[in-house]
Amino acid sequence: MVHGVVLARTSHTDVDDLVQDVFVTALERLKDLREPAAFGGWIATIARHRATDHTRRQPLTEELVNDVPSPKQGDRLEALAILDAIKSLPEAYNETLVLRLVEGMTGAEIAERTGLTPSSVRVNLHRGMKLLREKLA
Amino acid sequence: MSDYLWDKGGDPDPEIERLERLLGQFAWSGDVRLQADGDRASNAGRYVGILLLAACLALVVGGLTLAFRFHPAVPSWQVTTTAGQSSLPVGGVLETGAREQASFNVADIGTVRVEPNTRLRLLDTRAGNHRLELLRGTMHATIWAPPNQFFVETPSTLAVDLGCAYTLTVDDEGTGLVSVLVGWVGFKWRDRESFIPAGSACATRPRIGPGTPYNERVSPQYREALSTIDFTPGSPGVSGALTLVLGESTERDEVTLWHLLSRVPASDRDRVFDRLAMLVAPPAGVTRDGIRGGDRKMLDLWWDALGLGSTSLWRTWSRQWTDNSK
Numbered sequence: 246m247v248h249g250v251v252l253a254r255t256s257h258t259d260v261d262d263l264v265q266d267v268f269v270t271a272l273e274r275l276k277d278l279r280e281p282a283a284f285g286g287w288i289a290t291i292a293r294h295r296a297t298d299h300t301r302r303q304p305l306t307e308e309l310v311n312d313v314p315s316p317k318q319g320d321r322l323e324a325l326a327i328l329d330a331i332k333s334l335p336e337a338y339n340e341t342l343v344l345r346l347v348e349g350m351t352g353a354e355i356a357e358r359t360g361l362t363p364s365s366v367r368v369n370l371h372r373g374m375k376l377l378r379e380k381l382a
Numbered sequence: 383m384s385d386y387l388w389d390k391g392g393d394p395d396p397e398i399e400r401l402e403r404l405l406g407q408f409a410w411s412g413d414v415r416l417q418a419d420g421d422r423a424s425n426a427g428r429y430v431g432i433l434l435l436a437a438c439l440a441l442v443v444g445g446l447t448l449a450f451r452f453h454p455a456v457p458s459w460q461v462t463t464t465a466g467q468s469s470l471p472v473g474g475v476l477e478t479g480a481r482e483q484a485s486f487n488v489a490d491i492g493t494v495r496v497e498p499n500t501r502l503r504l505l506d507t508r509a510g511n512h513r514l515e516l517l518r519g520t521m522h523a524t525i526w527a528p529p530n531q532f533f534v535e536t537p538s539t540l541a542v543d544l545g546c547a548y549t550l551t552v553d554d555e556g557t558g559l560v561s562v563l564v565g566w567v568g569f570k571w572r573d574r575e576s577f578i579p580a581g582s583a584c585a586t587r588p589r590i591g592p593g594t595p596y597n598e599r600v601s602p603q604y605r606e607a608l609s610t611i612d613f614t615p616g617s618p619g620v621s622g623a624l625t626l627v628l629g630e631s632t633e634r635d636e637v638t639l640w641h642l643l644s645r646v647p648a649s650d651r652d653r654v655f656d657r658l659a660m661l662v663a664p665p666a667g668v669t670r671d672g673i674r675g676g677d678r679k680m681l682d683l684w685w686d687a688l689g690l691g692s693t694s695l696w697r698t699w700s701r702q703w704t705d706n707s708k
Contacts, residue, residue: 248410257408264410265689275528324404345387346398347405352388370387378397 246285246344246358247292253332253343254296257325263299267292286360293340330380331373338373341366459504461486470504477501478519488512491527492543496520505535516558520551529566538586542568544577558586561598579637579690587613594641597634604630608638611646624650628657636661636688643684644676662687 251263271288331342344355352370356363386395458471463484470476470486476496478484484496489507496502500519506512514521515535524547525532532543537556541548546565552558560567561583569576569584571591578584584595593612596605607623614620624646631639639658646654651674655664664673665687672680 252408260408272529320404321407324407327401327404328408346401347408349402349406349409351390367388374387374398 246348246350247288249344249348249350250289250292250340250359251296252347253340254293255300257328259299263295267295270295285358289359327381330377333380334373334376337369338376341369342373342377345370459486459488459507472504472506475501475503488523488525488532491531492523492525495522516550516552518552518554520549522549523547536586538588538590539569539571539592542570544568556588560584576641577637582637585609585612594638594645596638600635601630611642620647621650624653628653631657631661633661637690640681640685640688643673644681648674658684
């Protein structure tokens, strides 16, 4: 879940380092967690802040690819373009879509692990998917 | 209502399936590449670090959840042995026979299993501070509380649980050995401290304190050489022992080399500096002269570069356990 939350906001090349940062920060701040049942939402918040902070500090970069991509590179190019399209959606939608389409979680799992209500996740998924289809059309 | 976007049920949506196939390459793989030859240590360390941190957090939060639901603090511990059940009050001693094992819950934060021929004393148990003294023998601890709540005193060190599972042994001379299965253990004796990660071990000696942590897969000669460096300082064998350690150290031994930076004589620090620098480049702000002089800030910077978590984490806990042990 943390991986997906971070990926929704940053370059995929930076995700692993940031995920580790999130877990270290969570361990440092664990004493601040008053209600264990709120752990999912709590660590998701840490992940959002860390990813957003990282993105603000980074210069804009692009992944370089060959002029004539192989079929495998073609898939990767298309995937990167779709990922960029998802990231351009409003925040409520992009994180939910990344967790569903990239991390493979179901709506119920997203709700359970992020602390969002199932109805919110369902709305975010469907509205986000509608916007994504329009962008990719 | 079931639909493919929500729960992957119902009729598959071809467009969503295509997106899943394309985007799946960016998913968290959970790939652990421990000791893979040729891999940069930072990569392996990163994946292992993430998994260990996640495992610790899961255990800690799971334990907290159970504690919040079911258990108030308990004033003494119930011990189960092959002979039956008994109570271990504060100040009480538990001693197992030659064929006897025992186990007990550490209040509501963990469990301890005790091997035969072990003698230990319960020193304290209250919220946030549970303390045993291992006088002799072997105990296995699994702790799911946040770090810095479970302490084991031995004749030669104070073992601080930084989460999550370890085995601690003390022999009749007071010599100790910790072997860490999951998470981290901190060893502290006066100003000397060691951080021992999962997969590593560390010896302690009375009146000296903790030695240098080492990966459990190092050779017997490597362990013996570390013992010479740690526990017979000033002896003629130290220089040769250091040569062996430096020669055999690989990426898995970065923690060992980092500890040695501040433990070998100043005249030998350049050699450790050079070997560690070959494995993990000293980050900006770290100089040879500074390390030679034992600069704590530079040591911390280099530790951070190992990819095992920020030193601020360990320093915070170190301060806390020092305060708690007063």
